[in-house]
Amino acid sequence: MIAKKPTIMIYTARPDEALLREVCAGIEEEGVLYEVVPAMVGDAAVLAAAASDASMLGSGVAVCGTTIALHIKGMEKGKTVLSYERASAAEARDAGANSARVIKRLPFKMGD
Numbered sequence: 780m781i782a783k784k785p786t787i788m789i790y791t792a793r794p795d796e797a798l799l800r801e802v803c804a805g806i807e808e809e810g811v812l813y814e815v816v817p818a819m820v821g822d823a824a825v826l827a828a829a830a831s832d833a834s835m836l837g838s839g840v841a842v843c844g845t846t847i848a849l850h851i852k853g854m855e856k857g858k859t860v861l862s863y864e865r866a867s868a869a870e871a872r873d874a875g876a877n878s879a880r881v882i883k884r885l886p887f888k889m890g891d
Contacts, residue, residue, distance in 0.1 A: 786812040787838045787878050788830035792821045794842040798871040802840055802847060805875025811836070811882060813875075823848035828856045838878045847874045851881055861887075 823841040827850035830839025837852030848862040873888045
């Protein structure tokens with residue numbers, strides 16, 4: 780039997796690797812597990828919604844090129860909690876941290 784782990788799912792489509800590392804680092808800093816799943820193509824909002832549906836924790840992130848989106852299970856499809864079209868490294872890290880903070884019911888990080 781394969782047990783599903785409580786992780787934040789990160790779906791990617793041709794991600795900027797530096798930004799993906801920052802998203803992962805933000806999640807790690809909050810002490811939550813994550814799993815990265817490559818996709819061939821996709822819109823960030825759609826992939827984030829699919830990632831949240833696949834996550835046991837209900838939190839999903841998408842990294843498509845330099846676009847990052849965060850979606851929480853139960854939200855309307857196509858809507859995001861937050862998204863950045865040309866994310867900076869700091870925004871990517873905050874997006875990762877916020878995907879974990881929503882689960883932990885902590886206030887979001889909103890930059891410096």
